[in-house]
Amino acid sequence: MNSMNEPAGIFAVIMAIAVVAPYLSDSLGVPVVASMTLIGIILGPQVLGILEPAILIQFVGSLGLIYVFFSAGTEVNVGILKKRAKPVIVFGLLTFFIPFLFGIAFGLALFGQKIISALLLGAFLASSGSLVLQPILHSELLSRESAEVARGGAGISRILVAIVIFLAGIVFPEGGIIPALKTLGLAAAYFAGLYLILPRLASIVIRKTRAQGSIDAVFILFLLFASATLGLFAGVPGYIGAFFAGFLIAPAFSSSKSIASRIDLLGDSLFLPFLLVFIGASADFSQIPSLPMAVALVAGSALCGLGSKLLAAFMAGKFLGYSRADSGLLFGFSSTFAAFSLAIASVAGSTGHFDQPLVNGAIILVILSSMASSLAARNSGSSILQEKTREPRHPSTAGERIMVALSKPGSAHNLMELGIALHRQESGSPLFPLAIISETESGDESRQHAESMLAAAIMQGASSQISVIPISRVEVNVAQGILDSAAEHGADTIIIGWNRPPRLANAFFGSIIDQIVNGGNQMVLVPRTVAPFTASHIVAFLPSFCDR
Known part of the structure; x- marks a missing residue:
């Protein structure tokens, strides 16, 4: 050749x-x-x-x-x-x-x-x-x-x-x-x-x-x-x-x-x-x-x-x-x-x-x-990690600082409801709704879209008597923007919605969810919100070593 x-x-x-x-x-x-x-x-x-x-x-x-x-x-x-x-x-x-x-x-x-x-x-x-x-x-x-x-x-x-x-x-x-x-x-x-x-x-x-x-x-x-x-x-x-x-x-x-x-x-x-x-x-x-x-x-x-x-x-x-x-x-x-x-x-x-x-x-x-x-x-x-599982475990602190990534008005309300339900009142920490504006779409319409979602999140938090700190940032890589925001604000939990069907590019580069799970140390919750969140209890079925 x-x-x-x-x-x-x-x-x-x-x-x-x-x-x-x-x-x-x-x-x-x-x-x-x-x-x-x-x-x-x-x-x-x-x-x-x-x-x-x-x-x-x-x-x-x-x-x-x-x-x-x-x-x-x-x-x-x-x-x-x-x-x-x-x-x-x-x-x-x-x-x-x-x-x-x-x-x-x-x-x-x-x-x-x-x-x-x-x-x-x-x-x-x-x-x-x-x-x-x-x-x-x-x-x-x-x-x-x-x-x-x-x-x-x-x-x-x-x-x-x-x-x-x-x-x-x-x-x-x-x-x-x-x-x-x-x-x-x-x-x-x-x-x-x-x-x-x-x-x-x-x-x-x-x-x-x-x-x-x-x-x-x-x-x-x-x-x-x-x-x-x-x-x-x-x-x-x-x-x-x-x-x-x-x-x-x-x-x-x-x-x-x-x-x-x-x-x-x-x-x-x-x-x-x-x-x-x-x-x-x-x-x-x-x-x-x-x-x-x-x-x-x-x-x-x-x-x-x-x-x-x-x-x-x-x-x-x-x-x-x-x-x-x-x-x-x-x-x-x-x-x-x-x-x-x-x-x-x-x-x-x-x-x-x-x-x-x-x-x-x-x-x-x-x-x-x-x-x-x-x-x-x-x-x-x-x-080493298996040995640590045999040691006495202290109660998890996850949920003390929750960041909710918002991208679509249709699911933003339900995601905030989940964040409010998981938030620990005794922690004294605020809830962090986050809107990432893609640098390729950073026009006035995209900014207004993000601001309206954050304003609705503030009102939703106020009605539940939870302090809310809204965050908005412009990023080329949405996943990296979410991870950077979580690190800057000390978030231990990230909630991100599952809204889009898989794309061909995800098979090679990975979806935004994949990038967040693989790139951060926070607990990541990925709910598919098809109805308002009204549950009074959350029951989770977890496999062994899922936290490792």
């Missing part, structure tokens, strides 16, 4: 992959990194031949490499380290040094006397640990101590990995010790300059330009790529400069989620897909000498990568007194070889320290580890 050479066509294919991959990941229960890389392999020259790792994909993919290292730096959570210093440090050191030493031993056996290749292989095996599992786990597990320790420990491991990658190119240079010392001095001055300037610049821009649209996010991107470029003049690879810049700018990200979301939107929808597709399309499995060699490579990588992470997790769990399920959660969070790991393998391959069979093994390990870590995290999470 002829490969795609037209730039617009290449962009269209990559963007299609960026759209399809998340839904494929949801179906398979694996992170998006694995599905995008797998699609890149299928569309690459080794299978379908639709995409070639040509100049355009390589160029944008190189920007993706910078972005991935920057993103890895921003994921280092200093707050968790301060909150749980001892367990985070213990697990961080174990989850770095055990895979690192395993990788060096495996690398020396595989590469002979090439110490740099062995060090980079150790860094690759220690680089796992990512936030990609967060969306597929129950929110109650993410605040658990073992989950926080896993995320904090992964941050420490990531810092040590970046240091090893940087020093590996300086301690073993081709020009001798004098150029190495010179490079080290320039690098120290470069890192000191970034440390003194970058956080202050980021803070000033975020404080002063927040009202100027997207200029703050653009300026952060300028700081990212400028830091990466300046590092080259000091002998520091651009991706290392990007990692350090991300680490320094991370506190500013935590104080401005809007900037972080805009940069993540650009990076995750443009830079990252190009990088992952480029890595997948560049994979050449024909260079593996034989089937036994391929089996040995995959088995060795899996044993060293996943086995060492499993050993580190259970050693840390034993030392910290965690249960078997919590140790499994440590392993699930720390064993995901994601975009950061693939970026390291790509760097090692481009510099000649990893040959093509080893890069292929790294890609296979990323795909296998994403499945293994997802399974481990889900199983451990299920065990």
